[in-house]
Amino acid sequence: MPAMYCHRCDQMAAIRMKEHRLQLCKEHYLEWFIQQTQAYIQKFHMFNRSDKVLVAVSGGKDSLSLWDVLWRLNYQAEGMYIHLGIDSEDHYSDASEAYCRQFAEERGLTLHVVNVRERYGKSVPEFAHMKKWGKERPCAVCGVAKRHIMNQAAIDHGCNVLTTAHNLDDEAALLMLNTMNWHVELLRRQSPILEASGGLPRKVKPFCRFYERETAAYALLRGIDYVEEECPHATGSTQLYYKGILNQMEHEHSGYKLNFYTNFWNAREKLFGQKTVKDAGDGNACPNCGQPTTADGLCSFCRMVNSSQA
Amino acid sequence: MPAMYCHRCDQMAAIRMKEHRLQLCKEHYLEWFIQQTQAYIQKFHMFNRSDKVLVAVSGGKDSLSLWDVLWRLNYQAEGMYIHLGIDSEDHYSDASEAYCRQFAEERGLTLHVVNVRERYGKSVPEFAHMKKWGKERPCAVCGVAKRHIMNQAAIDHGCNVLTTAHNLDDEAALLMLNTMNWHVELLRRQSPILEASGGLPRKVKPFCRFYERETAAYALLRGIDYVEEECPHATGSTQLYYKGILNQMEHEHSGYKLNFYTNFWNAREKLFGQKTVKDAGDGNACPNCGQPTTADGLCSFCRMVNSSQA
16 A cells, blocks of 8 residues: 555645545644534534533543534533443443543533433433333433433523534434434434524534544544443444444445435425424423423423332 | 245245245245235226236336236236347347247237337437437436337327336335435335326336345246346446345345335325326427427437437
Protein backbone atom coordinates (compact mmCIF):
# COMPACT_ATOMS: atom_id res chain seq x y z
CA MET A 1 0.00 0.00 0.00
CA PRO A 2 1.43 3.41 -0.93
CA ALA A 3 2.05 5.94 1.84
CA MET A 4 -1.09 7.89 2.61
CA TYR A 5 -0.72 11.64 2.99
CA CYS A 6 -3.09 14.24 4.39
CA HIS A 7 -4.96 16.11 1.65
CA ARG A 8 -4.37 19.42 3.47
CA CYS A 9 -0.70 19.21 4.50
CA ASP A 10 2.37 17.00 4.07
CA GLN A 11 1.81 14.93 7.21
CA MET A 12 0.90 11.24 7.13
CA ALA A 13 -2.88 10.78 7.09
CA ALA A 14 -4.50 9.38 10.24
CA ILE A 15 -7.82 8.48 8.57
CA ARG A 16 -9.07 7.81 5.08
CA MET A 17 -12.75 8.42 4.37
CA LYS A 18 -13.52 6.59 1.16
CA GLU A 19 -17.08 7.90 0.99
CA HIS A 20 -15.81 11.52 1.04
CA ARG A 21 -12.65 10.79 -1.02
CA LEU A 22 -10.76 12.50 1.76
CA GLN A 23 -7.77 11.55 3.91
CA LEU A 24 -6.52 13.72 6.75
CA CYS A 25 -3.80 13.89 9.40
CA LYS A 26 -4.79 13.97 13.08
CA GLU A 27 -4.78 17.76 13.33
CA HIS A 28 -6.77 18.36 10.16
CA TYR A 29 -9.19 15.56 10.99
CA LEU A 30 -10.06 17.09 14.36
CA GLU A 31 -10.52 20.45 12.65
CA TRP A 32 -12.64 18.94 9.81
CA PHE A 33 -14.84 17.05 12.28
CA ILE A 34 -15.63 20.21 14.28
CA GLN A 35 -16.27 22.23 11.12
CA GLN A 36 -18.61 19.56 9.79
CA THR A 37 -20.56 19.48 13.06
CA GLN A 38 -20.92 23.25 13.00
CA ALA A 39 -22.05 23.10 9.36
CA TYR A 40 -24.78 20.52 10.20
CA ILE A 41 -25.95 22.58 13.19
CA GLN A 42 -26.31 25.65 10.97
CA LYS A 43 -27.77 23.84 7.96
CA PHE A 44 -30.60 22.40 10.05
CA HIS A 45 -30.98 25.47 12.32
CA MET A 46 -30.49 23.19 15.31
CA PHE A 47 -29.45 25.83 17.83
CA ASN A 48 -27.27 28.89 18.30
CA ARG A 49 -25.13 30.29 21.09
CA SER A 50 -28.07 31.87 22.92
CA ASP A 51 -29.78 28.49 23.31
CA LYS A 52 -29.26 26.38 26.42
CA VAL A 53 -28.47 22.88 25.23
CA LEU A 54 -28.72 19.67 27.23
CA VAL A 55 -26.46 16.90 25.89
CA ALA A 56 -27.61 13.37 26.72
CA VAL A 57 -24.40 11.49 27.50
CA SER A 58 -24.02 7.74 27.93
CA GLY A 59 -20.27 7.62 28.57
CA GLY A 60 -19.70 6.27 25.05
CA LYS A 61 -17.60 7.67 22.21
CA ASP A 62 -20.43 9.41 20.36
CA SER A 63 -21.99 11.40 23.17
CA LEU A 64 -18.73 12.44 24.84
CA SER A 65 -17.35 13.52 21.46
CA LEU A 66 -20.49 15.56 20.84
CA TRP A 67 -20.20 17.28 24.20
CA ASP A 68 -16.50 17.94 23.54
CA VAL A 69 -17.21 19.49 20.14
CA LEU A 70 -20.06 21.68 21.43
CA TRP A 71 -17.82 22.86 24.27
CA ARG A 72 -15.02 23.74 21.81
CA LEU A 73 -17.55 25.58 19.63
CA ASN A 74 -18.56 27.66 22.68
CA TYR A 75 -22.14 26.50 22.88
CA GLN A 76 -23.91 26.54 26.27
CA ALA A 77 -23.98 22.77 26.69
CA GLU A 78 -24.66 20.95 29.95
CA GLY A 79 -24.48 17.18 30.18
CA MET A 80 -27.00 14.72 31.51
CA TYR A 81 -26.32 11.13 32.43
CA ILE A 82 -29.12 8.68 33.22
CA HIS A 83 -27.99 5.83 35.48
CA LEU A 84 -30.27 3.02 34.26
CA GLY A 85 -29.13 0.51 36.88
CA ILE A 86 -27.65 -2.01 34.47
CA ASP A 87 -25.51 -4.12 36.79
CA SER A 88 -23.72 -6.38 34.34
CA GLU A 89 -20.45 -8.14 35.16
CA ASP A 90 -18.46 -5.06 34.20
CA HIS A 91 -20.84 -2.74 36.11
CA TYR A 92 -22.01 -1.09 32.88
CA SER A 93 -24.00 1.78 34.42
CA ASP A 94 -21.50 2.61 37.19
CA ALA A 95 -18.56 2.53 34.79
CA SER A 96 -20.38 4.70 32.25
CA GLU A 97 -21.23 7.29 34.91
CA ALA A 98 -17.58 7.43 35.98
CA TYR A 99 -16.44 8.23 32.42
CA CYS A 100 -19.01 11.03 32.20
CA ARG A 101 -17.99 12.51 35.55
CA GLN A 102 -14.30 12.40 34.65
CA PHE A 103 -14.97 14.05 31.29
CA ALA A 104 -17.01 16.88 32.86
CA GLU A 105 -14.48 17.44 35.63
CA GLU A 106 -11.52 17.68 33.25
CA ARG A 107 -13.31 20.43 31.29
CA GLY A 108 -15.08 22.17 34.18
CA LEU A 109 -18.51 21.39 32.70
CA THR A 110 -21.85 20.85 34.45
CA LEU A 111 -23.13 17.26 34.52
CA HIS A 112 -26.61 16.38 35.76
CA VAL A 113 -27.07 12.78 36.88
CA VAL A 114 -30.42 11.04 37.28
CA ASN A 115 -30.25 7.66 39.00
CA VAL A 116 -33.41 5.82 37.96
CA ARG A 117 -33.49 3.46 40.95
CA GLU A 118 -32.89 6.27 43.48
CA ARG A 119 -35.39 8.62 41.85
CA TYR A 120 -38.17 6.23 40.79
CA GLY A 121 -37.74 3.23 43.10
CA LYS A 122 -36.61 0.66 40.56
CA SER A 123 -33.87 0.32 37.94
CA VAL A 124 -34.79 -0.05 34.27
CA PRO A 125 -34.17 -3.84 34.27
CA GLU A 126 -36.30 -4.07 37.44
CA PHE A 127 -39.14 -2.14 35.80
CA ALA A 128 -38.81 -4.43 32.79
CA HIS A 129 -39.12 -7.49 35.01
CA MET A 130 -42.45 -6.37 36.40
CA LYS A 131 -45.21 -8.62 35.21
CA LYS A 132 -47.14 -6.14 33.09
CA TRP A 133 -44.07 -4.56 31.50
CA GLY A 134 -41.92 -7.65 31.31
CA LYS A 135 -40.57 -8.48 27.90
CA GLU A 136 -37.55 -10.50 26.86
CA ARG A 137 -35.53 -7.30 26.55
CA PRO A 138 -35.72 -4.17 28.74
CA CYS A 139 -35.14 -2.01 25.61
CA ALA A 140 -38.76 -0.87 25.22
CA VAL A 141 -38.99 0.14 28.90
CA CYS A 142 -35.58 1.79 28.61
CA GLY A 143 -36.78 3.88 25.67
CA VAL A 144 -39.86 5.07 27.55
CA ALA A 145 -37.81 5.89 30.66
CA LYS A 146 -35.02 7.73 28.84
CA ARG A 147 -37.47 9.79 26.80
CA HIS A 148 -39.38 10.86 29.91
CA ILE A 149 -36.29 11.59 31.99
CA MET A 150 -34.49 13.52 29.27
CA ASN A 151 -37.55 15.71 28.68
CA GLN A 152 -37.93 16.28 32.42
CA ALA A 153 -34.27 17.17 32.85
CA ALA A 154 -34.40 19.69 30.00
CA ILE A 155 -37.45 21.32 31.61
CA ASP A 156 -35.92 21.23 35.13
CA HIS A 157 -32.66 22.82 34.02
CA GLY A 158 -34.22 25.40 31.70
CA CYS A 159 -32.75 23.90 28.53
CA ASN A 160 -34.73 24.62 25.36
CA VAL A 161 -32.73 22.16 23.24
CA LEU A 162 -31.99 18.51 23.89
CA THR A 163 -29.30 16.87 21.82
CA THR A 164 -28.34 13.24 21.37
CA ALA A 165 -25.29 11.90 19.58
CA HIS A 166 -26.91 9.36 17.24
CA ASN A 167 -24.55 8.78 14.33
CA LEU A 168 -25.24 7.81 10.72
CA ASP A 169 -24.97 4.10 11.47
CA ASP A 170 -27.61 4.43 14.22
CA GLU A 171 -29.94 6.55 12.13
CA ALA A 172 -29.60 4.57 8.90
CA ALA A 173 -30.21 1.27 10.75
CA LEU A 174 -33.31 2.69 12.43
CA LEU A 175 -34.52 4.07 9.10
CA MET A 176 -34.01 0.71 7.42
CA LEU A 177 -35.81 -1.07 10.27
CA ASN A 178 -38.76 1.33 10.05
CA THR A 179 -38.81 1.13 6.26
CA MET A 180 -38.49 -2.61 5.73
CA ASN A 181 -41.25 -3.11 8.31
CA TRP A 182 -43.30 -0.20 6.92
CA HIS A 183 -43.74 1.60 10.24
CA VAL A 184 -45.31 4.58 8.51
CA GLU A 185 -45.90 6.67 11.65
CA LEU A 186 -42.30 6.19 12.81
CA LEU A 187 -41.02 7.15 9.35
CA ARG A 188 -43.06 10.34 9.52
CA ARG A 189 -41.25 11.29 12.73
CA GLN A 190 -37.70 10.26 11.81
CA SER A 191 -35.84 13.51 11.41
CA PRO A 192 -32.54 15.04 12.62
CA ILE A 193 -34.62 17.78 14.17
CA LEU A 194 -37.91 17.58 16.08
CA GLU A 195 -39.38 21.00 16.77
CA ALA A 196 -40.32 22.01 20.33
CA SER A 197 -43.98 21.34 21.13
CA GLY A 198 -46.26 20.54 24.05
CA GLY A 199 -43.73 21.98 26.49
CA LEU A 200 -40.96 19.66 25.25
CA PRO A 201 -37.57 20.98 24.13
CA ARG A 202 -36.43 20.90 20.52
CA LYS A 203 -34.56 17.64 19.84
CA VAL A 204 -31.60 17.54 17.51
CA LYS A 205 -28.98 15.09 16.25
CA PRO A 206 -25.88 17.01 15.09
CA PHE A 207 -23.88 13.80 14.41
CA CYS A 208 -26.47 12.16 12.17
CA ARG A 209 -24.28 12.39 9.06
CA PHE A 210 -21.09 11.04 10.67
CA TYR A 211 -20.24 7.39 10.14
CA GLU A 212 -19.64 5.54 13.40
CA ARG A 213 -15.98 5.10 12.49
CA GLU A 214 -15.70 8.89 12.13
CA THR A 215 -16.99 9.57 15.65
CA ALA A 216 -14.78 6.76 16.96
CA ALA A 217 -11.78 8.33 15.20
CA TYR A 218 -12.59 11.71 16.76
CA ALA A 219 -12.75 10.27 20.29
CA LEU A 220 -9.55 8.32 19.73
CA LEU A 221 -7.53 11.15 18.18
CA ARG A 222 -8.85 13.64 20.74
CA GLY A 223 -7.86 11.28 23.56
CA ILE A 224 -11.31 11.05 25.11
CA ASP A 225 -11.69 8.20 27.61
CA TYR A 226 -14.98 6.42 27.07
CA VAL A 227 -16.74 3.18 27.98
CA GLU A 228 -16.06 0.74 25.17
CA GLU A 229 -18.62 -1.89 26.13
CA GLU A 230 -22.00 -1.76 24.43
CA CYS A 231 -25.09 -2.10 26.59
CA PRO A 232 -25.31 -5.86 27.38
CA HIS A 233 -29.00 -5.86 26.42
CA ALA A 234 -28.31 -4.62 22.87
CA THR A 235 -26.85 -7.93 21.67
CA GLY A 236 -29.10 -9.53 19.09
CA SER A 237 -31.39 -6.50 18.73
CA THR A 238 -33.20 -5.85 15.47
CA GLN A 239 -31.43 -2.54 14.99
CA LEU A 240 -28.05 -4.27 15.26
CA TYR A 241 -29.21 -6.74 12.60
CA TYR A 242 -29.89 -3.89 10.19
CA LYS A 243 -26.55 -2.31 11.09
CA GLY A 244 -24.93 -5.53 9.90
CA ILE A 245 -26.86 -5.56 6.62
CA LEU A 246 -26.03 -1.90 5.99
CA ASN A 247 -22.35 -2.48 6.78
CA GLN A 248 -22.31 -5.16 4.13
CA MET A 249 -24.00 -2.87 1.58
CA GLU A 250 -21.64 -0.02 2.48
CA HIS A 251 -18.69 -2.36 1.97
CA GLU A 252 -19.97 -3.21 -1.51
CA HIS A 253 -21.07 0.33 -2.40
CA SER A 254 -19.12 3.05 -0.65
CA GLY A 255 -21.39 5.89 0.52
CA TYR A 256 -24.51 3.68 0.55
CA LYS A 257 -25.59 4.53 4.12
CA LEU A 258 -25.12 8.25 3.64
CA ASN A 259 -27.15 8.29 0.42
CA PHE A 260 -29.90 6.12 1.85
CA TYR A 261 -30.24 8.30 4.94
CA THR A 262 -29.87 11.77 3.44
CA ASN A 263 -32.06 11.01 0.39
CA PHE A 264 -34.80 10.17 2.85
CA TRP A 265 -35.03 13.81 3.93
CA ASN A 266 -36.39 14.86 0.54
CA ALA A 267 -38.51 11.74 0.30
CA ARG A 268 -40.04 12.40 3.73
CA GLU A 269 -41.19 15.82 2.57
CA LYS A 270 -42.70 14.31 -0.59
CA LEU A 271 -44.31 11.41 1.28
CA PHE A 272 -45.71 13.36 4.20
CA GLY A 273 -45.87 16.91 2.85
CA GLN A 274 -44.20 18.32 5.98
CA LYS A 275 -40.92 20.16 6.03
CA THR A 276 -40.65 20.18 9.82
CA VAL A 277 -41.64 17.58 12.37
CA LYS A 278 -42.91 18.26 15.86
CA ASP A 279 -41.91 16.06 18.76
CA ALA A 280 -45.33 15.70 20.36
CA GLY A 281 -48.62 15.41 18.57
CA ASP A 282 -51.90 16.91 19.76
CA GLY A 283 -51.95 14.68 22.84
CA ASN A 284 -53.13 15.46 26.37
CA ALA A 285 -50.90 16.46 29.27
CA CYS A 286 -50.19 13.65 31.74
CA PRO A 287 -52.00 14.63 35.00
CA ASN A 288 -48.94 13.50 36.99
CA CYS A 289 -45.86 14.82 35.16
CA GLY A 290 -47.44 17.25 32.68
CA GLN A 291 -45.60 15.80 29.67
CA PRO A 292 -47.70 15.26 26.53
CA THR A 293 -49.13 11.77 26.04
CA THR A 294 -51.43 10.04 23.57
CA ALA A 295 -53.08 8.22 26.50
CA ASP A 296 -56.26 9.53 28.14
CA GLY A 297 -54.85 9.42 31.68
CA LEU A 298 -51.28 8.97 32.92
CA CYS A 299 -48.43 8.77 30.41
CA SER A 300 -46.83 5.37 30.01
CA PHE A 301 -43.85 6.27 32.18
CA CYS A 302 -45.98 7.45 35.09
CA ARG A 303 -48.25 4.41 34.73
CA MET A 304 -45.19 2.18 34.96
CA VAL A 305 -43.84 3.93 38.06
CA ASN A 306 -47.30 3.93 39.68
CA SER A 307 -47.88 0.25 39.08
CA SER A 308 -44.46 -0.56 40.58
CA GLN A 309 -45.58 1.10 43.82
CA ALA A 310 -48.99 -0.62 43.95
CA MET B 1 -33.47 -35.84 8.31
CA PRO B 2 -36.81 -37.48 9.11
CA ALA B 3 -39.05 -38.56 6.21
CA MET B 4 -41.19 -35.66 5.00
CA TYR B 5 -44.83 -36.41 4.37
CA CYS B 6 -47.49 -34.40 2.57
CA HIS B 7 -49.76 -32.50 4.97
CA ARG B 8 -52.81 -33.52 2.93
CA CYS B 9 -52.21 -37.22 2.25
CA ASP B 10 -49.81 -40.05 3.11
CA GLN B 11 -47.51 -39.55 0.12
CA MET B 12 -43.96 -38.29 0.45
CA ALA B 13 -43.80 -34.51 0.19
CA ALA B 14 -42.27 -33.01 -2.96
CA ILE B 15 -41.81 -29.52 -1.52
CA ARG B 16 -41.54 -27.93 1.89
CA MET B 17 -42.52 -24.28 2.22
CA LYS B 18 -41.04 -23.08 5.48
CA GLU B 19 -42.68 -19.65 5.23
CA HIS B 20 -46.14 -21.25 4.99
CA ARG B 21 -45.35 -24.16 7.38
CA LEU B 22 -46.64 -26.41 4.64
CA GLN B 23 -45.26 -29.47 2.85
CA LEU B 24 -47.05 -31.14 -0.04
CA CYS B 25 -46.75 -34.06 -2.45
CA LYS B 26 -46.59 -33.39 -6.19
CA GLU B 27 -50.33 -33.74 -6.74
CA HIS B 28 -51.37 -31.58 -3.82
CA TYR B 29 -48.72 -28.98 -4.62
CA LEU B 30 -50.00 -28.52 -8.18
CA GLU B 31 -53.53 -28.24 -6.78
CA TRP B 32 -52.46 -25.77 -4.06
CA PHE B 33 -50.56 -23.62 -6.53
CA ILE B 34 -53.57 -23.28 -8.84
CA GLN B 35 -55.91 -22.56 -5.91
CA GLN B 36 -53.57 -19.89 -4.59
CA THR B 37 -53.37 -18.22 -8.00
CA GLN B 38 -57.15 -18.19 -8.29
CA ALA B 39 -57.40 -16.77 -4.77
CA TYR B 40 -55.02 -13.89 -5.61
CA ILE B 41 -56.89 -13.15 -8.86
CA GLN B 42 -60.15 -12.88 -6.93
CA LYS B 43 -58.73 -11.04 -3.93
CA PHE B 44 -57.37 -8.26 -6.14
CA HIS B 45 -60.25 -8.37 -8.66
CA MET B 46 -57.66 -8.88 -11.40
CA PHE B 47 -59.98 -10.35 -14.04
CA ASN B 48 -62.79 -12.83 -14.56
CA ARG B 49 -63.75 -15.30 -17.28
CA SER B 50 -65.40 -12.67 -19.47
CA ASP B 51 -62.16 -10.68 -19.73
CA LYS B 52 -59.74 -11.26 -22.58
CA VAL B 53 -56.30 -11.63 -21.05
CA LEU B 54 -52.96 -11.25 -22.81
CA VAL B 55 -50.14 -13.15 -21.04
CA ALA B 56 -46.67 -11.75 -21.67
CA VAL B 57 -44.45 -14.84 -22.00
CA SER B 58 -40.68 -14.90 -22.10
CA GLY B 59 -40.20 -18.65 -22.39
CA GLY B 60 -39.11 -18.84 -18.74
CA LYS B 61 -40.58 -20.82 -15.86
CA ASP B 62 -42.71 -18.02 -14.41
CA SER B 63 -44.58 -16.88 -17.50
CA LEU B 64 -45.17 -20.35 -18.96
CA SER B 65 -46.43 -21.55 -15.56
CA LEU B 66 -48.78 -18.57 -15.39
CA TRP B 67 -50.17 -19.26 -18.85
CA ASP B 68 -50.56 -22.94 -17.92
CA VAL B 69 -52.46 -22.10 -14.74
CA LEU B 70 -54.76 -19.57 -16.45
CA TRP B 71 -55.49 -22.15 -19.17
CA ARG B 72 -56.34 -24.80 -16.55
CA LEU B 73 -58.58 -22.28 -14.77
CA ASN B 74 -60.46 -21.71 -18.07
CA TYR B 75 -59.57 -18.06 -18.48
CA GLN B 76 -59.47 -16.58 -21.99
CA ALA B 77 -55.71 -16.20 -22.10
CA GLU B 78 -53.64 -15.62 -25.24
CA GLY B 79 -49.86 -15.46 -25.14
CA MET B 80 -47.51 -12.85 -26.48
CA TYR B 81 -43.80 -13.30 -27.02
CA ILE B 82 -41.53 -10.36 -27.86
CA HIS B 83 -38.41 -11.40 -29.77
CA LEU B 84 -35.93 -8.79 -28.53
CA GLY B 85 -33.11 -9.88 -30.83
CA ILE B 86 -30.70 -10.96 -28.09
CA ASP B 87 -28.21 -13.07 -30.05
CA SER B 88 -26.05 -14.45 -27.27
CA GLU B 89 -23.98 -17.60 -27.67
CA ASP B 90 -26.94 -19.76 -26.79
CA HIS B 91 -29.28 -17.77 -29.07
CA TYR B 92 -31.30 -16.52 -26.12
CA SER B 93 -34.18 -14.92 -28.05
CA ASP B 94 -34.55 -17.68 -30.66
CA ALA B 95 -34.44 -20.41 -28.01
CA SER B 96 -36.98 -18.59 -25.82
CA GLU B 97 -39.36 -18.20 -28.75
CA ALA B 98 -39.11 -21.92 -29.52
CA TYR B 99 -40.13 -22.83 -25.95
CA CYS B 100 -43.15 -20.53 -26.16
CA ARG B 101 -44.23 -21.93 -29.53
CA GLN B 102 -43.88 -25.52 -28.32
CA PHE B 103 -45.88 -24.73 -25.17
CA ALA B 104 -48.74 -23.08 -27.14
CA GLU B 105 -48.81 -25.85 -29.71
CA GLU B 106 -49.03 -28.64 -27.13
CA ARG B 107 -52.06 -26.95 -25.58
CA GLY B 108 -53.67 -25.55 -28.74
CA LEU B 109 -53.33 -21.97 -27.48
CA THR B 110 -52.91 -18.74 -29.48
CA LEU B 111 -49.44 -17.16 -29.34
CA HIS B 112 -48.75 -13.74 -30.80
CA VAL B 113 -45.11 -13.04 -31.64
CA VAL B 114 -43.62 -9.59 -32.20
CA ASN B 115 -40.11 -9.60 -33.62
CA VAL B 116 -38.62 -6.22 -32.69
CA ARG B 117 -36.03 -6.16 -35.50
CA GLU B 118 -38.54 -7.18 -38.19
CA ARG B 119 -41.22 -4.78 -36.98
CA TYR B 120 -39.17 -1.73 -35.96
CA GLY B 121 -35.93 -2.07 -37.98
CA LYS B 122 -33.51 -2.77 -35.13
CA SER B 123 -33.20 -5.27 -32.28
CA VAL B 124 -33.25 -4.04 -28.66
CA PRO B 125 -29.44 -4.31 -28.29
CA GLU B 126 -29.08 -2.41 -31.59
CA PHE B 127 -31.40 0.35 -30.37
CA ALA B 128 -29.38 0.46 -27.17
CA HIS B 129 -26.15 0.88 -29.13
CA MET B 130 -27.42 3.99 -30.88
CA LYS B 131 -25.49 7.01 -29.68
CA LYS B 132 -28.33 8.87 -27.98
CA TRP B 133 -29.81 5.80 -26.29
CA GLY B 134 -26.57 3.97 -25.68
CA LYS B 135 -25.94 2.98 -22.10
CA GLU B 136 -23.78 0.24 -20.69
CA ARG B 137 -26.82 -2.02 -20.47
CA PRO B 138 -29.74 -2.31 -22.92
CA CYS B 139 -32.11 -2.83 -19.95
CA ALA B 140 -33.58 0.70 -19.97
CA VAL B 141 -34.27 0.54 -23.72
CA CYS B 142 -35.64 -2.97 -23.28
CA GLY B 143 -38.07 -1.73 -20.61
CA VAL B 144 -39.35 1.09 -22.85
CA ALA B 145 -39.72 -1.27 -25.83
CA LYS B 146 -41.48 -4.06 -23.95
CA ARG B 147 -43.90 -1.66 -22.30
CA HIS B 148 -44.85 -0.10 -25.65
CA ILE B 149 -45.12 -3.39 -27.52
CA MET B 150 -47.15 -5.14 -24.80
CA ASN B 151 -49.63 -2.25 -24.67
CA GLN B 152 -49.89 -2.22 -28.46
CA ALA B 153 -50.43 -5.97 -28.66
CA ALA B 154 -53.19 -5.84 -26.06
CA ILE B 155 -54.92 -3.08 -28.04
CA ASP B 156 -54.38 -4.86 -31.38
CA HIS B 157 -55.80 -8.16 -30.15
CA GLY B 158 -58.68 -6.66 -28.21
CA CYS B 159 -57.36 -7.74 -24.79
CA ASN B 160 -58.54 -5.59 -21.88
CA VAL B 161 -56.12 -7.17 -19.38
CA LEU B 162 -52.37 -7.63 -19.67
CA THR B 163 -50.71 -9.99 -17.24
CA THR B 164 -47.07 -10.58 -16.42
CA ALA B 165 -45.64 -13.36 -14.26
CA HIS B 166 -43.47 -11.34 -11.88
CA ASN B 167 -42.96 -13.39 -8.73
CA LEU B 168 -42.38 -12.33 -5.13
CA ASP B 169 -38.60 -12.32 -5.54
CA ASP B 170 -38.90 -9.95 -8.53
CA GLU B 171 -41.40 -7.67 -6.83
CA ALA B 172 -39.68 -7.56 -3.44
CA ALA B 173 -36.30 -6.80 -5.05
CA LEU B 174 -37.82 -3.99 -7.11
CA LEU B 175 -39.57 -2.65 -4.02
CA MET B 176 -36.35 -2.71 -2.04
CA LEU B 177 -34.48 -0.99 -4.88
CA ASN B 178 -37.13 1.74 -5.13
CA THR B 179 -37.29 2.10 -1.35
CA MET B 180 -33.60 2.17 -0.49
CA ASN B 181 -33.10 4.76 -3.26
CA TRP B 182 -36.28 6.64 -2.30
CA HIS B 183 -37.80 6.64 -5.78
CA VAL B 184 -41.04 8.07 -4.44
CA GLU B 185 -42.90 8.21 -7.77
CA LEU B 186 -42.02 4.60 -8.56
CA LEU B 187 -43.16 3.52 -5.10
CA ARG B 188 -46.49 5.24 -5.69
CA ARG B 189 -47.00 3.10 -8.80
CA GLN B 190 -45.75 -0.27 -7.50
CA SER B 191 -48.87 -2.37 -7.21
CA PRO B 192 -49.99 -5.89 -8.23
CA ILE B 193 -52.75 -4.21 -10.19
CA LEU B 194 -52.65 -1.06 -12.33
CA GLU B 195 -56.10 0.03 -13.45
CA ALA B 196 -56.85 0.60 -17.14
CA SER B 197 -56.42 4.24 -18.19
CA GLY B 198 -55.55 6.35 -21.22
CA GLY B 199 -56.55 3.51 -23.56
CA LEU B 200 -54.12 1.06 -21.89
CA PRO B 201 -55.25 -2.33 -20.60
CA ARG B 202 -55.41 -3.18 -16.90
CA LYS B 203 -52.09 -4.69 -15.80
CA VAL B 204 -51.95 -7.44 -13.22
CA LYS B 205 -49.42 -9.73 -11.53
CA PRO B 206 -51.17 -12.88 -10.26
CA PHE B 207 -47.88 -14.52 -9.16
CA CYS B 208 -46.67 -11.62 -7.04
CA ARG B 209 -46.98 -13.58 -3.77
CA PHE B 210 -45.24 -16.74 -4.98
CA TYR B 211 -41.60 -17.21 -4.08
CA GLU B 212 -39.43 -17.89 -7.12
CA ARG B 213 -38.77 -21.42 -5.86
CA GLU B 214 -42.52 -22.00 -5.78
CA THR B 215 -43.01 -21.07 -9.44
CA ALA B 216 -39.92 -23.12 -10.33
CA ALA B 217 -41.38 -26.10 -8.45
CA TYR B 218 -44.66 -25.72 -10.32
CA ALA B 219 -42.94 -25.72 -13.74
CA LEU B 220 -40.79 -28.67 -12.75
CA LEU B 221 -43.56 -30.80 -11.26
CA ARG B 222 -45.92 -29.93 -14.13
CA GLY B 223 -43.25 -30.94 -16.64
CA ILE B 224 -43.15 -27.60 -18.46
CA ASP B 225 -40.12 -27.16 -20.74
CA TYR B 226 -38.70 -23.69 -20.34
CA VAL B 227 -35.56 -21.72 -21.14
CA GLU B 228 -33.31 -21.99 -18.09
CA GLU B 229 -30.80 -19.29 -19.04
CA GLU B 230 -31.36 -15.81 -17.66
CA CYS B 231 -31.10 -12.88 -20.03
CA PRO B 232 -27.32 -12.39 -20.53
CA HIS B 233 -27.71 -8.65 -19.91
CA ALA B 234 -29.20 -9.14 -16.41
CA THR B 235 -25.89 -10.20 -14.82
CA GLY B 236 -24.75 -7.60 -12.34
CA SER B 237 -27.98 -5.59 -12.45
CA THR B 238 -29.07 -3.59 -9.43
CA GLN B 239 -32.26 -5.59 -9.05
CA LEU B 240 -30.23 -8.82 -8.89
CA TYR B 241 -28.11 -7.22 -6.16
CA TYR B 242 -31.21 -6.61 -4.05
CA LYS B 243 -32.41 -10.15 -4.78
CA GLY B 244 -29.20 -11.37 -3.20
CA ILE B 245 -29.62 -9.18 -0.11
CA LEU B 246 -33.24 -10.29 0.29
CA ASN B 247 -32.28 -13.94 -0.13
CA GLN B 248 -29.85 -13.52 2.73
CA MET B 249 -32.49 -11.85 4.92
CA GLU B 250 -35.05 -14.52 4.01
CA HIS B 251 -32.52 -17.19 4.97
CA GLU B 252 -32.08 -15.55 8.38
CA HIS B 253 -35.79 -14.72 8.87
CA SER B 254 -38.16 -17.06 7.08
CA GLY B 255 -41.05 -15.16 5.48
CA TYR B 256 -39.13 -11.86 5.36
CA LYS B 257 -39.74 -11.15 1.65
CA LEU B 258 -43.44 -11.93 1.87
CA ASN B 259 -43.93 -9.64 4.88
CA PHE B 260 -41.88 -6.83 3.40
CA TYR B 261 -43.80 -6.94 0.12
CA THR B 262 -47.34 -7.51 1.37
CA ASN B 263 -47.04 -5.02 4.27
CA PHE B 264 -46.22 -2.41 1.65
CA TRP B 265 -49.75 -2.60 0.25
CA ASN B 266 -51.21 -1.08 3.42
CA ALA B 267 -48.31 1.33 3.73
CA ARG B 268 -48.78 2.52 0.14
CA GLU B 269 -52.37 3.44 0.90
CA LYS B 270 -51.28 5.33 4.03
CA LEU B 271 -48.38 7.04 2.29
CA PHE B 272 -50.17 8.03 -0.90
CA GLY B 273 -53.81 7.98 0.13
CA GLN B 274 -54.81 5.93 -2.91
CA LYS B 275 -56.34 2.50 -2.84
CA THR B 276 -56.02 1.93 -6.58
CA VAL B 277 -53.28 2.94 -8.97
CA LYS B 278 -53.73 3.85 -12.62
CA ASP B 279 -51.19 2.83 -15.22
CA ALA B 280 -51.02 6.14 -17.06
CA GLY B 281 -51.16 9.59 -15.53
CA ASP B 282 -52.80 12.60 -17.12
CA GLY B 283 -50.30 12.63 -19.99
CA ASN B 284 -50.83 13.44 -23.66
CA ALA B 285 -51.39 10.92 -26.43
CA CYS B 286 -48.32 10.27 -28.59
CA PRO B 287 -49.14 11.72 -32.05
CA ASN B 288 -47.61 8.64 -33.69
CA CYS B 289 -48.82 5.60 -31.72
CA GLY B 290 -51.59 7.14 -29.61
CA GLN B 291 -50.27 5.66 -26.34
CA PRO B 292 -50.18 8.04 -23.36
CA THR B 293 -46.89 9.81 -22.69
CA THR B 294 -45.60 12.44 -20.29
CA ALA B 295 -43.65 14.03 -23.17
CA ASP B 296 -45.06 16.94 -25.17
CA GLY B 297 -44.51 15.27 -28.56
CA LEU B 298 -43.67 11.66 -29.45
CA CYS B 299 -43.47 9.04 -26.70
CA SER B 300 -39.99 7.77 -25.89
CA PHE B 301 -40.45 4.57 -27.88
CA CYS B 302 -41.53 6.38 -31.05
CA ARG B 303 -38.72 8.91 -30.61
CA MET B 304 -36.24 6.06 -30.39
CA VAL B 305 -37.58 4.32 -33.50
CA ASN B 306 -37.73 7.62 -35.41
CA SER B 307 -34.17 8.57 -34.56
CA SER B 308 -32.94 5.13 -35.69
CA GLN B 309 -34.38 5.86 -39.14
CA ALA B 310 -32.95 9.38 -39.41
